[in-house]
Every structure is written in structure tokens, then in C-alpha cells.
Amino acid sequence: MWRNIASNALSLFVVILVVAGGVIAWGKRQYEVAGPLDAAICLKVESGSNFSRVSDDLAEQGAVSSAAILRMGAEYSNKSSRLKAGSFLVPENASMQEIVDIVTRGGASTCGTEVVYRIGILASEVQVRELDPTTQRFVVKSEFVPGEDLPADYARVRDESDTRFRIALAEGATSWQIIDALKGAEFLTGEVGDIPVEGSLAPDSYEVRPGADRATLVAQMVSAQEARLAEAWANRADGLPYASPEEALIMASIVEKETGLAEERRQVASVFVNRLNQGMRLQTDPTVIYGITKGQGALGRGLRQSELRSETPYNTYVIDALPPTPIANPGQAAIEAALNPDSTPYLFFVADGTGGHAFAETLSEHNDNVAKWRAIEAERANQ
Numbered sequence: 245m246w247r248n249i250a251s252n253a254l255s256l257f258v259v260i261l262v263v264a265g266g267v268i269a270w271g272k273r274q275y276e277v278a279g280p281l282d283a284a285i286c287l288k289v290e291s292g293s294n295f296s297r298v299s300d301d302l303a304e305q306g307a308v309s310s311a312a313i314l315r316m317g318a319e320y321s322n323k324s325s326r327l328k329a330g331s332f333l334v335p336e337n338a339s340m341q342e343i344v345d346i347v348t349r350g351g352a353s354t355c356g357t358e359v360v361y362r363i364g365i366l367a368s369e370v371q372v373r374e375l376d377p378t379t380q381r382f383v384v385k386s387e388f389v390p391g392e393d394l395p396a397d398y399a400r401v402r403d404e405s406d407t408r409f410r411i412a413l414a415e416g417a418t419s420w421q422i423i424d425a426l427k428g429a430e431f432l433t434g435e436v437g438d439i440p441v442e443g444s445l446a447p448d449s450y451e452v453r454p455g456a457d458r459a460t461l462v463a464q465m466v467s468a469q470e471a472r473l474a475e476a477w478a479n480r481a482d483g484l485p486y487a488s489p490e491e492a493l494i495m496a497s498i499v500e501k502e503t504g505l506a507e508e509r510r511q512v513a514s515v516f517v518n519r520l521n522q523g524m525r526l527q528t529d530p531t532v533i534y535g536i537t538k539g540q541g542a543l544g545r546g547l548r549q550s551e552l553r554s555e556t557p558y559n560t561y562v563i564d565a566l567p568p569t570p571i572a573n574p575g576q577a578a579i580e581a582a583l584n585p586d587s588t589p590y591l592f593f594v595a596d597g598t599g600g601h602a603f604a605e606t607l608s609e610h611n612d613n614v615a616k617w618r619a620i621e622a623e624r625a626n627q
Contacts, residue, residue, distance in 0.1 A: 274310060283336055295319075323344055323345075358375070358409075363425040370390060372401060419442050421540075434459050435458065437459060448468060494571075499582055503600070505600050515592065535559055591604070592609070
């Protein structure tokens with residue numbers, strides 16, 4: 245009898261093991277297969293939360309088929325204690341395994357609210373925007389000029405832990421404009437000190453935290469520009485008329501101010517390189533304007549003939565070479581254009597009325613293009 249009982253017990257134990265193994269295998273498959281989410285969502289994980297709350301929230305939003313399996317999977321993979329606070333984009337059909345990885349890997353939030361402080365060439369503005377998880381595009385909720393009364397949307401999100409802050413620096417802004425604008429970013433702290441050397445700040449988008457130090461951010465911009473210039477200089481074309489990377493940066497700033505079209509940068513650079521190689525003056529208005537404003541705002545009017553004839557270090561209608569410093573902070577594309585310009589015969593260019601320029605090899609062709617542009621200007625003035 246005891247032998248039969250032992251045999252039956254052993255059989256039952258084997259059955260239990262088989263069933264348990266099947267359950268574990270089934271749970272593992274559920275953890276790893278595509279989830280039921282039919283559209284991406286933005287999952288907010290509050291500071292001090294845990295996987296129990298997060299899994300219940302995901303189940304309520306239809307992102308997981310079983311909150312319990314998600315919790316067990318996080319525990320089994322030793323990630324249950326690594327939960328990060330923030331707002332995270334959970335893509336369509338994300339598996340539980342992918343979701344656990346998303347909320348434990350760390351780093352910045354990937355969705356939710358973002359405050360963007362845009363430093364432009366003529367003005368600065370602040371945008372409060374939110375990422376639409378479905379389209380993965382930002383929707384602007386409010387905009388305001390620094391120094392104005394703060395809108396309700398900004399006041400609401402200003403101190404939320406998952407709100408991201410970003411400084412977006414436009415290509416072609418001057419160092420004075422950038423530092424002056426950073427002073428108006430009320431979520432930053434600290435003093436900058438002296439205005440950085442013109443051209444030394446890299447236009448880009450910089451993610452910051454509330455309370456970030458302005459001087460540290462500026463140092464980051466300087467370091468990024470140094471790296472860009474060094475790489476472009478190392479990969480420069482042969483035969484360029486620059487004695488140093490600093491001269492290339494001056495040229496890049498001129499290219500940046502002369503055209504806003506990406507496809508024209510290398511052509512514009514070729515014109516100025518051709519002029520330098522032939523001993524011609526650059527004759528470019530932006531350098532003359534910089535000599536007048538020192539980069540402290542827009543001129544706000546046309547250049548006078550007396551200013552075009554005045555001998556100053558930045559008047560390229562008078563001097564025979566590059567001006568002594570950059571006239572703005574050029575972006576990476578302008579730096580690359582200055583150091584790898586197109587190979588063209590062009591020596592002249594003028595606006596063509598479309599936002600671009602008409603290029604010419606001879607003065608006669610250029611004069612024809614100028615006449616066309618003058619006609620366009622006159623027509624627009626009469627409208």
C-alpha cells in the first residue's frame with residue numbers, strides 16, 4: 245500500500261511540476277510578446293511610486309494584459325527596485341518586457357511637457373508644449389516673451405518634476421544676443437561673466453534642469469563649438485585660403501549671415517573663397533552691419549553710403565581680407581560649408597526674390613541679376 249501511495253504522490257508531484265513549468269512558460273511568453281496597446285501613451289511615474297502602482301496604471305490604460313505578470317517579470321529580472329520617476333513614451337504594442345526597460349533605464353523623460361526657451365536672431369520666446377503620443381509631435385500649449393507675465397500653462401508645469409527644459413539656440417545669433425537672452429531665462433541661475441568670444445558658442449538644443457548654472461551651460465556651448473570646428477578643420481578641403489581654424493570660423497559666420505537656405509551654403513562659401521583666392525574684397529553687408537552694431541541687436545535700417553565707404557576693421561568693401569573676428573555664431577552646416585565649399589566659378593551673388601540667390605561668374609551677369617532684383621523690390625514696394 246505504501247508503495248502505491250508513494251507512487252501516486254510521485255506522479256502527482258510530477259504533474260504539479262509540469263503544470264508549474266507550463267504556467268511559468270506561459271507567463272514568460274505573456275511578458276515577452278507584443279502587448280495589447282493599440283496606440284502609444286505617455287506614462288507618468290510619480291516620484292516615490294512603485295511597480296504595483298505603475299502596473300495597475302498600465303492595466304487600466306490597456307497597455308498590459310496582466311499587472312501581476314508585469315510585476316513578477318520586473319522582480320524576476322531584478323528591475324523592480326530601479327523604477328525611475330518621469331514621463332515615458334510607451335509605444336504601440338510594447339511588450340511588458342519593453343515597458344519595464346523603458347521605466348527603469350533612466351535618463352530624461354521621453355514625453356510629457358517641455359518648456360523650450362528659443363533664442364533667435366531678433367528676439368527670444370518661450371514655448372510650453374506637450375508631446376502627442378499618437379503622432380509623436382509636440383503641440384504648443386502657450387507661447388510668451390521672456391519678461392512678460394507668465395501664462396497659466398507655464399505656471400502650472402514650472403515646478404512639476406517631469407517637465408523638461410530646453411534652450412534652443414538659433415544659428416547666426418551673436419554672443420551678446422545669446423548671453424543677454426540667457427539672463428532672461430528665469431529657470432536658470434548664476435552669472436555668466438564676460439561675453440564669450442564671437443563665434444565660440446555652438447547653436448544647438450540644450451536640455452537643462454531648473455536651477456542649472458548659466459556659466460556651466462555657456463561652457464558646454466563653447467566646448468561643443470570647439471569640437472565641431474576641430475573636426476571640420478581636420479576634414480577640410482585642400483587649397484583653402486585660411487591660415488587657421490579661427491579664420492575658417494570667421495568665414496563660416498559670414499556664410500551663416502548671408503543665406504538661410506541649407507542648399508546654398510556651400511555655393512555662398514565658394515563665392516567668398518574664390519574672391520579671397522583671387523585677391524578680391526569680400527564686399528558683404530553683414531560684416532559692415534556687425535561693425536556698426538557690434539552684434540548688439542539688429543541695425544533696423546539700410547546701410548548708408550557713408551558706412552559702406554568708411555574704413556573700419558569690419559567693412560569688407562574697404563579691407564582686403566577677412567574681418568578680425570566672426571560676426572555671429574555659425575552652426576555646424578555653415579562651418580562645414582566654409583571648410584568644404586562647392587567648386588564653382590562664381591564670384592558674385594544677389595537675392596533672386598525667392599529667398600535664395602542668383603549666382604554669377606562675371607560682373608556683367610551679376611549686374612543683370614541685380615537689375616532683376618531691383619525690379620522685384622520696386623514691384624513689392626508698390627503693392
